[in-house]
Amino acid sequence: MTIGVLKEPSEESRVSFLPEAVTALTKKGVTVQIESGAGERSFYNDEDYVKAGAVIKTRQEVIQSSDILVAIHPFAEAASLSAKILIGVYQPLFNVAVMQQWAKQGITSFSLDMLPRTTRAQSMDVLSSQANIAGYKAVLLAANTYSRYFPMFMTAAGSIAPAKVLILGAGVAGLQAIATARRLGAVVEVFDTRPAVKEEVMSLGAKFIEVEGAADASKAGGYAVEQSADYQQRQQQRIAESIAKADIVITTAQIPGKKAPVLITEEMLTSMRKGSVIIDIAAATGGNTPVTKNNQTVIYKGVHIVGNSNLQATMPSDASKLYGKNLLNFLQLIIDKEGKINLNWDDDLVKGCCITNNGEVVHDRVKAIS
Missing domain, CATH: 3.40.50.720 (NAD(P)-binding Rossmann-like Domain)
Structure with missing residues (x-):
């Protein structure tokens, strides 16, 4: 053979x-x-x-x-x-x-x-092994693009506040992004429609943003699922509050076989300060912002939006x-x-x-x- x-x-x-x-x-x-x-x-x-x-x-x-x-x-x-x-x-x-x-x-x-997302399939799970790398590189790419420090510094010339990182999606890529951002000294907040990941998020030293009433995603193989209009409205309100304070945003939300959900609206982008960075890992399926372009960096009102769904190929x-x-x-x-x-x-x-x-x-x- x-x-x-x-x-x-x-x-x-x-x-x-x-x-x-x-x-x-x-x-x-x-x-x-x-x-x-x-x-x-x-x-x-x-x-x-x-x-x-x-x-x-x-x-x-x-x-x-x-x-x-x-x-x-x-x-x-x-x-x-x-x-x-x-x-x-x-x-x-x-x-x-x-x-x-x-x-x-x-x-x-x-x-x-x-592959079915079962315990027996874990050793063959290419999505997880590659997403782990993507989450790690997303944060390094953000740090390289961002015009300020990630960690807090106290120097004779003055103090530097730590970067505020918001991660949308706490799957394999999101969890690795949390761990990497925390190692670099950032303050991290995380949003996910699955309440079950809250404990994992908090164990990595990040704050979990909770929105009640999410649709059950337990059978979606680790992916997001479509949510009700009422939930989406409350979700966007909570994300808007956090994104206005964020320096770095890592977005990872995808739905199998469908266009990636738009989690960051143009209004939210306008609220971010100039020099902020968004790394959109969902770019290949449309992206989590309305202006994301795959394999391109778009500057929208001073915010860098990097669309890259193949970060694993950089390692x-x-x-x-x-x-x-x-x-x-x-x-x-x-x-x-x-x-x-x-x-x-x-x-x-x-x-x-x-x-x-x-x-x-x-x-x-x-x-x-x-």
């Missing part, structure tokens, strides 16, 4: 497998083919992969001769394939047309962002290491002890992240959209 690792598009610096993951696969008798240069932006060259037991080939050779192709993002050549197994993070709820096309071609695809070595470990753990479910493909459809994790198989879209949530 052969696994092929493809080089990602120019805007992506990560790679599906580092050499250490290749070593683990070759020990199981799996042949690993690497597209030449696939790991360079993660600081691993072809020679490193050869030492780990991989075979270096051209992109076309890898695509044609591999049983399983791993690529983080959808790739153009998939449009001409058939009877291949593809594994990556394909955002099928936003790429329904692509999934339908893959189904027609007879491709079996697994999208790891659709490609560790991001690739963690992603590769997640992927390796998933592969254990579909590769037997002899190193052969064994798609066990009775396994809830295998079935839960399979998007296309046997000529059709098989994932219920993707089917519901199409």
Whole structure:
């Protein structure tokens, strides 16, 4: 059985497998083919992969001769394939047309962002491993963009007040952002629609902003859910009070398959002081402000709004290491002890992240959209 690792598009610096993951696969008798240069932006060259037991080939050779192709993002050549197994993070709820096309071609695809969020799936949870990095880098990016200190300083020249950081969303990215901002000495407030995260927020030394009457999000896999109009009104009022005092805002709120909720209105932006910074991690799905643009920095009335949903790619070595470990753990479910493909459809994790198989879209949530 052969696994092929493809080089990602120019805007992506990560790679599906580092050499250490290749070593683990070759020990199981799996042949690993690497597209030449696939790991360079993660600081691993072809020679490193050869030492780990991989075979270096051209992109076309890898695509044609591999049983399983791993690529983080959808790739153009998939449009001409058939009877291949593809594994990556394909955002099928936003790429329904692509999934339908893959189904027609007879491709079996697994999208790891659709794994059920269960205890057993934690070792394969690419959303969490990558969001952890994004939350960390969001705060560092904010600190680098902000024109003032984060910590309090008392000097002979005068005292500097600590930065006030507001974090909207206390998922994995939000919690790491809290911890990083606190380590840098900021005063942190946090808003989340899920009351259950209050204890975690407070344990990290941040203040939790509570708004009563939120819709139950316990079955949303760690994501936000749509709220009632009454709740949204009270939510915006509380956020407006905090945002007017904030120097830094980190926004992370997303709803699977839908546009990100606008939590910061233009009126709120106007209330922020000039030089304030917003890092919008939800930029790829529209952003949590009405003026966010993905992969761009917008200056709105003196406020810097940085839209970036791929901050994990700014730490490609560790991001690739963690992603590769997640992927390796998933592969254990579909590769037997002899190193052969064994798609066990009775396994809830295998079935839960399979998007296309046997000529059709098989994932219920993707089917519901199409």
